Amino acid sequence: xxxxxxxxxxxxxxxxxxxxxxxxxxxxxxxxxxxxxxxxxxxxxxxxxxxxxxxxxxxxxxxxxxxxxxxxxxxxxxxxxxxxxxxxxxxxxxxxxxxxxxxxxxxxxxxxxxxxxxxxxxxxxxxxxxxxxxxxxxx
Amino acid sequence: xxxxxxxxxxxxxxxxxxxxxxxxxxxxxxxxxxxxxxxxxxxxxxxxxxxxxxxxxxxxxxxxxxxxxxxxxxxxxxxxxxxxxxxxxxxxxxxxxxxxxxxxxxxxxxxxxxxxxxxxxxxxxxxxxxxxxxxxxxx
DNA sequence: TCAAGATTGAGAGGCATTCTCATTCTTCTT
DNA sequence: AAGAAGAATGAGAATGCCTCTCAATCTTGA
Numbered sequence: 001x002x003x004x005x006x007x008x009x010x011x012x013x014x015x016x017x018x019x020x021x022x023x024x025x026x027x028x029x030x031x032x033x034x035x036x037x038x039x040x041x042x043x044x045x046x047x048x049x050x051x052x053x054x055x056x057x058x059x060x061x062x063x064x065x066x067x068x069x070x071x072x073x074x075x076x077x078x079x080x081x082x083x084x085x086x087x088x089x090x091x092x093x094x095x096x097x098x099x100x101x102x103x104x105x106x107x108x109x110x111x112x113x114x115x116x117x118x119x120x121x122x123x124x125x126x127x128x129x130x131x132x133x134x135x136x137x138x139x
Numbered sequence: 140x141x142x143x144x145x146x147x148x149x150x151x152x153x154x155x156x157x158x159x160x161x162x163x164x165x166x167x168x169x170x171x172x173x174x175x176x177x178x179x180x181x182x183x184x185x186x187x188x189x190x191x192x193x194x195x196x197x198x199x200x201x202x203x204x205x206x207x208x209x210x211x212x213x214x215x216x217x218x219x220x221x222x223x224x225x226x227x228x229x230x231x232x233x234x235x236x237x238x239x240x241x242x243x244x245x246x247x248x249x250x251x252x253x254x255x256x257x258x259x260x261x262x263x264x265x266x267x268x269x270x271x272x273x274x275x276x277x278x
Numbered sequence: 279t280c281a282a283g284a285t286t287g288a289g290a291g292g293c294a295t296t297c298t299c300a301t302t303c304t305t306c307t308t
Numbered sequence: 309a310a311g312a313a314g315a316a317t318g319a320g321a322a323t324g325c326c327t328c329t330c331a332a333t334c335t336t337g338a
Contacts, residue, residue, distance in 0.1 A: 018304055018315060039294080054318045059295060061316095075214060078326095080294055094257060097265055107256055113249050114271055118233060121244060123273040126236055130269045132253055134262040157284060157335055178325080193287045198326060200285095217295095219325055 007070040007087050015068050025050040026061045027070075036074060036082040036102050076102070076131060092130040146209045146226050154207050164189040165200045166209075175213060175221040175232075175241050215241070215270060231269040 007027070009019050017023075025046040029037070037045070039058050046053040062083055065071035074082045076095055082102075092110075094103040110130065118125045146166070148158050156162075164185040168176070176184070178197050185192040201222055204210035213221045215234055221241075229250075230243040249269065257264045 013305095020303070020316060022317075052318080056296080056319080057317060063296095075217060078214065078220075081217070094260060094262060096262070103260060103262075105256055105260060107252060110249060110252050110256075113246060113252065114269075117244055117246055117249075118271055118273055119276070121233060121242055122276050123233060123235070123242075123271070124276050125271050125273040128269070128271045130253075130267070132257055132262070132264050132267045134257050134264040137258070137261050137263050152336090159285065159334070161286070191287075195288080195327080196286060202327095 007085060012065075012068060012070065017064060017068055021050055022046070022053045022057045023061050023064075025053055026058060027065075030065075030071065030083065030085045033084070036076075036084050038080050038082050040080075042083065092132075094132040094134065097133055097135050146224060151204075151207060151209065156203060156207055160189055161185070161192045161196045162200050162203075164192055165197060166204075169204075169210065169222065169224045172223070175215075175223050177219050177221050179219075181222065231271075233271040233273065236272055236274050 009024070009027075013019055026042060028049060029042050029045040032045075033042075035041075039055070039062065042062070043053065043055055043058045046058065062071055062073070066073055070086055072084050072086045074084070074093065076082060076093065089106065090111075091104040091106045094105055095101070096103065114128055115125060148163070148166075152158055165181060167188060168181050168184040171184075172181075174180075178194070178201065181201070182192060182194055182197045185197065201210055201212070205212055209225055211223050211225045213223065213232065215221055215232065228245065230245045231249075233242040233244055234240070235242065253267055253269075254264055
């Protein structure tokens, strides 16, 4: 059984993930990112470090890292997945409808309620997705 | 200002939505559906009633009905949108990871917490998406 | 009944993502 | 350090879901 989240090269290698030049570039991009970049953005940024990275490799690597628990995939709007490193604690997202900004938040109470509701329905939650879409409250 | 949800032919007509043979077939499919069908399913079912319905018209009609507030679009997995009539009260979804079944639920407490969290972050929620993915609890 | 303009079917087009395959690279074993 | 096994790669083709284009047809208000 592996720990749920690993993101150092050695941890990944121990999981059987080969560390290539391209994968290092992609990991670097994810570590530096403050936003939730799309595959397209990750490709562009990775190429600044390693010219040779291809689109196919970005998608393949993101899939590998997602399976390893290193990366989280989000589907905020309908326009393609957005990625982030799974290196912090679990959180949900609030998307600013005016600016597209993504704000992270966490609520233990909501998580607890979710588990309660699922239990009432006879289910155990494996994972969940909670996204709030809103606009800044006028002063 | 229009009421948030309308789904009778006359209500739609009053909103400026023309009622065509194809749109009636699609509305009929949505009214009969207990599942959350994909565009593909809606096309197949609509054709049972009206052979002439095309894929383009299904997508166009679903977009029109979504804008009118008659239809809700869901993006559960990454494999294409799933639709439902917006004729009942708001609810969220629990997706059975083993069977793909979609269970609807509603929690006023969770809704309230969401609004509170958004308010703390200085936001008003426009809409949200909450999906729980889980498996039946073993007996 | 009619004209205006909305809707339609068929197929082309678009976009994000995945696949194919020959070549190159990482890693394990010596 | 060298070699072998097989995993990862780039390029571009292919896929899947969805949207657009356009000429023909329909719905609707007058």
